[in-house]
Amino acid sequence: AHVVESGGGLVQPGGPLSSSCAPSGFPLVGYSIPWFPQAPGRDGEGVSRINDVDGSTDYADSVKGRFTISRESAANMVYLQMNSLKPEDTAVYYCAATRGYYRGRGWDETFYDLWGQGTQVTVSS
Numbered sequence: 001a002h003v004v005e006s007g008g009g010l011v012q013p014g015g016p017l018s019s020s021c022a023p024s025g026f027p028l029v030g031y032s033i034p035w036f037p038q039a040p041g042r043d044g045e046g047v048s049r050i051n052d053v054d055g056s057t058d059y060a061d062s063v064k065g066r067f068t069i070s071r072e073s074a075a076n077m078v079y080l081q082m083n084s085l086k087p088e089d090t091a092v093y094y095c096a097a098t099r100g101y102y103r104g105r106g107w108d109e110t111f112y113d114l115w116g117q118g119t120q121v122t123v124s125s
Contacts, residue, residue, distance in 0.1 A: 001025035001114055003033075003095045008119035011085055019119050021078040021095035026114075028052045028071060032102040033078045035069070036109060037091030038118070046107035048080060056103045063089075085123040092118040 007019035021033060034049035048069040049058040057069050068081040082089065096112035105111070 003097050003114055003116040005093065005095045005116040005119040007080075008093060008121045010122045010124065012125050013085060013087055013123055015085055015123075016081070016083045017085060017121055018082065019080045019093055019095075019121070021080070021097075021116065023076055023078075023097060023114075026097075028073055028076055028078070030099050031097050032100055032111070033069075033071070033095065033097050034058075034102075034107070034112065035080050036094045036096060036107070037089070037121070038094060039091035042091060044107075044109065046109075049102060049107075050078060051101050051103050053101050058103055060107070082121070085121075087123045089121060090123050091121060093121050094118045 004022045011017050032051050034046040036046045047060045047063045050069045066084045071078045095116045097114040098112045
């Protein structure tokens with residue numbers, strides 16, 4: 001079992017991008033799915049998470065009001081819509097997964113045992 005990211009790309013500051021996370025080999029049911037951006041100088045914290053149990057979401061302060069995470073259970077997909085992007089959002093965005101409910105529990109990467117290969121998001125003029 002693993003997850004597969006797609007989407008991302010290059011956009012000018014202020015523009016939108018979207019990324020998708022597709023669990024492979026397991027259903028979303030009962031899983032917590034976060035997004036972790038990785039780039040030199042970043043602190044390694046996640047920016048968004050959705051808990052399939054009740055659809056609850058968490059967002060880092062840096063992306064609140066700009067990013068939206070959602071799920072489509074029938075398609076077994078999780079989506080990250082990124083609006084009003086800033087150059088500091090530039091990173092490789094990794095999707096992860098683990099069974100359980102993690103709302104409000106911080107952004108410890110060790111919670112998650114399934115990871116994707118990442119998708120590049122570049123915000124530049």
